[in-house]
Structure formats: structure tokens, C-alpha cells
Amino acid sequence: MGEFVHLEVDGGVATIRLDRPPMNALNTGMQEEIRAAALEATERREIRAVVLYGGPKVFAAGADIKEMADLGYVEMAQRAEALSSSFTSVARIPKPVVAAVTGYALGGGCELALTADFRVCADNAKLGQPEIQLGIIPGAGGTQRLPRLVGPARAKDIIFSGRFVDADEALRIGLVDRVVPADQVYAIALEMAGQYVRGPAQALRAAKIAIDGGLDIDLDGGLHLESHVFAALFATEDKSIGMRSFIDKGPGKAEFVGE
DSSP states (O other): OOSSEEEEEETTEEEEEEOOTTTTOBOHHHHHHHHHHHHHHHHOTTOOEEEEEOOSSOSBOOBOHHHHTTOOHHHHHHHHHHHHHHHHHHHTOSSOEEEEEOSEEETHHHHHHHTSSEEEEETTOEEEOGGGGGTOOOOSSHHHHHHHHHOHHHHHHHHHHOOEEEHHHHHHHTSOSEEEOGGGHHHHHHHHHHTTTTSOHHHHHHHHHHHHHHHTSOHHHHHHHHHHHHHHGGGSHHHHHHHHHHHHHOTTOOOOOOO
């Protein structure tokens, strides 16, 4: 357990909990604790799904600007890759990841939410990439993950303007997947993640690798990747369980073991 980021596990679902009051400003120490939590969630076999959560009041309101204000090009050139790769470690968790967004998810907070497979947000939440107002651009994935999610024109509008996106618009443009009352965000995120706990872990991992990996290459390369991970699943116990259960009992009744 880190100073600012905690990993808590219950019933196969891990919560990566940001805890740097009052706004979960993402400083260097916090980014490295996010990396460590993501790696632990990846490695622990009993963890089958993950929720990213900043608490009931705020997800994360952005980077720690006081820490960055006096940095020059040389210092940031040395830090930028580490910042980006710490968030990429969350995106590469080979398990379903749900971001539970309350309050503000701005700048680095929005970028962190973008690393999840799904985003459920409060009806009063605000998301955005306001870095342009500081004379910079998003530097932890915002210029890359946001256009892949909402399209380049919408991403440019959000990034060029630095404006806040409310929950209704976020849902309409596909920035989030569900909007719920603020006091239900975490519970519903846990419910969303929990549906995968008894699923075929290796097949879920393969599906995530194929989808995410395919987005970064051309169609032929993506089809080759899909064929590779598809065939590999025929070496798993869950494949045998799933197919035998289908033959004997019909669809949807397999009891997978995650192997």
C-alpha cells in the first residue's frame, strides 16, 4: 500500500484508490504508486477485474501544477516518458478495468480515466483536458487515447478549448459509458467489474489484447493478432470447460476456473 494510492481486493475485484486530498493532484510520487498498483493488479491471480476510484468527491483534478511550474524543457524531457508509461501500465492490465468517476476528472485525471475499458461517472461529474489553458498539451495519453475514443474532431475541440465536458455530453459522445447518481458511482462500478470475476480469465485477457492491440495497427495486422490469440485459447482449461458445458448443458452455464 502506497502513501497516495491503495490497492484493496474484495471478491476478486481490486480497487485502485487514489487518496491525495483534497483533489487527488497527480504528483510524481503518485504516478509511480499508480504504476506499482497496476503491476500488482496484473500479477495477482486472484484479482479478476479492477476499479479505478478517487473517492466520493473527486476522481482526480489533474497534475500537481505546483510541482511542474518551475520545470524547464530538460527536466520535463526526462520525466515525460515516465508519466506516460505509468498510465500505460493501467491500460495494459490484462483484466477488465472500470473507472468510477466522481466530481472532476481533468487533465491527468481524465487521462487516467481513459486508460480504463469502461467509465461510469456521476451525473454531476466534469471531465476535460484543460492543459491548453496552461500553455501546454496533455502529456499522459490525452492526445492519443481521447481521439481513439471520441474521434479526432471532438478530441480537438476538447483539447484546443480546454473546456469542461459535463456528464450528459460525455455519455453522448462516448467519453463515458454510464451516467448514474453521484452516490451510486462506486457501487455500480464494482457491479460492472464484478460480472467478470467468474468469467474465463484467459479469454477476457485475449479479447482485451486483440481489441487494444488491433487499434494500433492496420486491419491485416489486427486480424493476424486475433488469429494468434484465438488459437492460443485452445490450450486453456476454460476452453475445454466452456465447450463441454455448451454441448452438455447449453449456452451460458459454464463454470470457469480462470485457467
